[in-house]
Amino acid sequence: MKDYQDYTSYFNGEWVPYSQVMVPPHDRGFEVADVVFDQGRTFNGVPFRLEDHISRLYRSLKYMRIDSGLSPQEMTEICQEAVQRNDHRRSEVGDFNINPFVTRGPSIEGPATVCVIVKPLAFYTFARFYIDGAHGVIVKTRSYSSDIMDPKVKHHSRANFVLAELEARDIDPDGLPIMLDLGGNITEGIGYNVFLVKDGVLKTPTDRNVLQGVSRKVVIEIAGNLGIPVSEEDLQPYDIYTADEVFFSRTSPRIVPLSKVDTRPIGGQFPGPITQHLLAAHSEMVGVDIVDQALHYAGIEA
Numbered sequence: 001m002k003d004y005q006d007y008t009s010y011f012n013g014e015w016v017p018y019s020q021v022m023v024p025p026h027d028r029g030f031e032v033a034d035v036v037f038d039q040g041r042t043f044n045g046v047p048f049r050l051e052d053h054i055s056r057l058y059r060s061l062k063y064m065r066i067d068s069g070l071s072p073q074e075m076t077e078i079c080q081e082a083v084q085r086n087d088h089r090r091s092e093v094g095d096f097n098i099n100p101f102v103t104r105g106p107s108i109e110g111p112a113t114v115c116v117i118v119k120p121l122a123f124y125t126f127a128r129f130y131i132d133g134a135h136g137v138i139v140k141t142r143s144y145s146s147d148i149m150d151p152k153v154k155h156h157s158r159a160n161f162v163l164a165e166l167e168a169r170d171i172d173p174d175g176l177p178i179m180l181d182l183g184g185n186i187t188e189g190i191g192y193n194v195f196l197v198k199d200g201v202l203k204t205p206t207d208r209n210v211l212q213g214v215s216r217k218v219v220i221e222i223a224g225n226l227g228i229p230v231s232e233e234d235l236q237p238y239d240i241y242t243a244d245e246v247f248f249s250r251t252s253p254r255i256v257p258l259s260k261v262d263t264r265p266i267g268g269q270f271p272g273p274i275t276q277h278l279l280a281a282h283s284e285m286v287g288v289d290i291v292d293q294a295l296h297y298a299g300i301e302a
Contacts, residue, residue, distance in 0.1 A: 002093050002120040008085040010078050010116040014084065018117060027113055029103025033157040036060035037101035039122060039191075039251050040109040040214070042083060042284040047091050047098060050079060057100060060153045068102045068112050075100060075116075082118045083152035093120035095288075097252065101156075126253040127298035130291045133259025133270050135187075136246065137168035138237050143187040143209050150204040151187070152212050159202045161190040172263060176248070180238070181209040188213075189248055192256065193236075195219065197245035197274045201229045215249040222281045228274060245272030253278050254290055 013080060026247055029035035038049055039055040048155040054076050061068055064294040067074065079098050086096065086171055096118050103113040126134075144151055160179075168175035179187045187209045193216040195204045196211050204225050205215065244267045248256040255278055257271035271279070283290045295302055 002092065002291040004119040004191055007089070007117075007119055008082065009118065010072060010082055010114070012114055014179075018119070021117065023103065023113055023115075024106070027103050027277060028107070029101075029113060032238055033155065034064075034066075035101055035156045036064055036154055037156065038154055040079070040098040041094045041096065041251050042090075043288045045083065045087055045095065047080060047083060049214050049218065049288060050076060050098070052217065053098075054079070054100075056154060056212065056214065059223065060155065061102060062149065063153050064104075064155070066104050067110060068114050069186055070114065072133070078116050078139045082116045086118045089120075090298040094123065095121045096226055096292055097121055121252050121293040121297070123252075123294045123297040124299075126250075126256060127294040127300050129253065129256050130271075130294060131300070131302070133266075134248065135172050135175055135263075136178045136248075136255050136258050137171045138186075138240070138242070139164045139167045139177045139179060141167055141177070141179065143179045144179050146183055146209060151209050152207065154211060158190070165190055172260075176226045178203055178261070180237075183234075185209070186237070186240065192250035194240075195249060196235065196240055196243035196245050196274060198243050199238070200274070201231055202274065203233060203235060203239070205235055206232045213249055215251055215254055218282070219249045219255065219278060219284075222278055222285065226277060226281055228277075240266075243267065245275050247271075247278075249274050253294065254282055 007018045009021050011021045030090045038053045042055040054072050060071050080251040101115050105111045105113050141160050164177035168177040181187050186205050193213040220230050238263050246258040246266050257275045259270050
């Protein structure tokens with residue numbers, strides 16, 4: 001993992017090294033996870049769909065009634081400047097993650113704690129999936145119901161995600177959790193949306209109980225451009241087990257093909273043809289070969 005302790009971050013109106021970003025223990029973001037955030041990335045040093053990430057961040061802030069003290073345009077400009085301040089490091093690391101977060105602050109009245117962190121993309125954590133495939137595990141730990149906390153809000157109240165990850169690893173050391181809602185329908189993972197392909201149709205859960213992922217939105221857009229039928233519908237474990245292809249959409253890797261779910265092989269070809277088609281089209285969209293970049297910076301030969 002690349003050391004980013006001296007990368008430049010924005011913290012409460014100042015530009016400081018990442019090592020100096022310190023949220024005090026009495027901050028509500030730390031005490032009760034009273035914080036919302038977002039996660040974007042760059043391609044060739046250019047933020048990708050930053051406007052979508054900032055829009056989602058501000059929807060989350062509005063829902064949680066947190067005042068960041070900044071307009072969406074100001075937050076966008078801070079994110080762009082954070083990338084620029086660290087751009088001299090890009091040749092070594094490839095590209096960056098962009099992580100703005102806002103806590104309510106030390107009390108219910110605020111003032112908010114506002115931070116934007118830029119750090120190297122952790123290619124080593126996902127590059128191997130393009131060769132061997134990720135392993136999914138359908139866990140018993142449930143997604144939050146919208147009656148409790150609407151999953152459309154990107155927040156840090158995620159103890160269920162932690163439990164789901166531990167449960168998945170109990171079943172498969174390399175397992176990544178796939179969660180269900182209270183009705184037994186597929187929802188999402190711990191930071192990624194779920195897609196499957198059956199008989200040429202790309203299917204994904206409705207957004208009733210999932211985060212409205214920016215990567216999810218992009219995959220649906222690309223599929224439409226390619227003439228691939230898309231269906232947002234209720235899906236059950238049966239649909240995953242009998243799918244021709246399964247993949248996750250996620251900010252850094254964009255598309256993560258799965259080779260197994262609950263130790264069961266998926267489909268007859270890996271990666272599946274539609275997954276490959278979507279990856280190729282996404283690479284063309286961003287001007288970067290997504291797979292080659294990940295393998296190169298992870299030090300893996302194809």
